[in-house]
Each structure stands twice: as C-alpha cells, then as structure tokens.
Amino acid sequence: MAVSPQVSTELWDEFHRVVNMTSRELREWLSVDAAGEQTEELPDKSGRPTGRQVLDVLGKRRTDLTEDDVQVMQRVCDIVRSQRPPDLDPKAGGADWRRSLMSIGHDPLKPS
Known part of the structure; x- marks a missing residue:
C-alpha cells in the first residue's frame, strides 16, 4: 500500500464530521454488534470490514493515510450522505438503518 499523495482538506473534514463516533465507541459497537448468543468475535476481527x-x-x-484509506474515507462519506440527507429527521430511519450507519462510525441519533 503506497502512501496517498495528499488527502484533500474537504474529504478529511467531511470524514471527521460524518464519523461522529469516537474510536472507542466504534470499537465497542463493532464488538457488541458482531457478538451472537453463543459466540463473540476477537476484538480486532469484530464488525464489518468497513467499520474496521x-x-x-x-x-x-x-x-500516514494510504490510497486504500482515502477510498474508505470517500466511501463512508458517500454512504452517510446518501443514507442521511441533512434534512432527514434523525429518528426517521428504523433500527436496521441506524445499526448500518453505526457500523461505519456514524450515529444518526448523536447530536452534531
């Protein structure tokens, strides 16, 4: 993986705006979300690949970002933008909608 040439300020800022969960919150969410009644994944293997x-x-x-990191940042911004337009009431989506967004670091119920 080569180091990316330069991450645009716009992408950097948008990513850190849409990913409104802290690393700790996201790590805990991925562990909880991946745990089943009988099993629990290893912490570094839990959750969806994009969330990790x-x-x-x-x-x-x-x-230190790589080109792969930049692609993930762009994909996450695109997903959140498409799933959560600015005028959408945070409670407008169902539980699956919220879980899906939280799996990539965006809690739609968290105040901005």
Missing part, C-alpha cells in the same frame, strides 16, 4: 477500516483511519495521522 474506519477504525484504522481514525488511528492515523493525515500524512
């Missing part, structure tokens, strides 16, 4: 990638990005400095 978001955790990786949150743990990096802007200068």
Whole structure:
C-alpha cells in the first residue's frame, strides 16, 4: 500500500464530521454488534470490514493515510450522505438503518 499523495482538506473534514463516533465507541459497537448468543468475535476481527477500516483511519495521522484509506474515507462519506440527507429527521430511519450507519462510525441519533 503506497502512501496517498495528499488527502484533500474537504474529504478529511467531511470524514471527521460524518464519523461522529469516537474510536472507542466504534470499537465497542463493532464488538457488541458482531457478538451472537453463543459466540463473540476477537476484538480486532469484530464488525464489518468497513467499520474496521474506519477504525484504522481514525488511528492515523493525515500524512500516514494510504490510497486504500482515502477510498474508505470517500466511501463512508458517500454512504452517510446518501443514507442521511441533512434534512432527514434523525429518528426517521428504523433500527436496521441506524445499526448500518453505526457500523461505519456514524450515529444518526448523536447530536452534531
């Protein structure tokens, strides 16, 4: 994985705006969401791949991001933008909608 040339300020800012869960909140959510009645995944393997990638990005400095990280950042911004338009009431979606967004670091019920 090569280091990305430069992450735009717009993408960097948007990503950190839409990912409104802290690393700790996201890590805990991924562990809880992945746990079943009889099983529990290892902490570094729990949750959806995109959620784990978001955790990786949150743990990096802007200068350490790879091209893969930039693609994840863009994909997460696109997903949140499409699933949660600015005028959408935070409670307008169902539980699955919220769980899906939380799996990538966005809690629609968290105040902005």
